[in-house]
Amino acid sequence: MMASLSSIGISGLQAAQLRLDSSAHNVANLNTPGFKRQTVTQQDAPNLAGTRTRLGKAREEGVTLEGEVVEQMSASHAFKANLQTLKTQEDMLGSLLDTKA
Structure with a gap:
């Protein structure tokens, strides 16, 4: 379960970063003649516990x-x-360790 939360959170962070980078690239080329904007598509990847x-x-x-x-x-x-997903995982793991201690 914990590995899945990490995978989901990290793949989501990477996807959001790619979206921000792509959008910044599009804005930087706003006035470039013939420019075709970059697009980002996301697809669930349950076997990878995240997104493609x-x-x-x-x-x-x-x-x-x-x-x-x-x-x-x-x-x-x-x-x-x-990011909140990763923080929640950390809190859950901390609570589990407190319970076991």
Whole structure:
């Protein structure tokens, strides 16, 4: 169970980081002619106890700043939620050790 919580939390943190990095890349290239924004897709990976994340390209050209701001906010919230998963695991393990001691 504990290994699964770690895997879930860490894969979620990595996915959120990729989303933030990709969005920053898109904003940096906002005014680049012909630029196609990067996209990030996530898929459940139960056999890996986490998520599988892939980087891709949009079909159409262009980037909307407001869309990227929303993506960054969403990724930031996902990052915080997955960090909380790891903190909860640490608290549970600490409680278990206190009970055993």
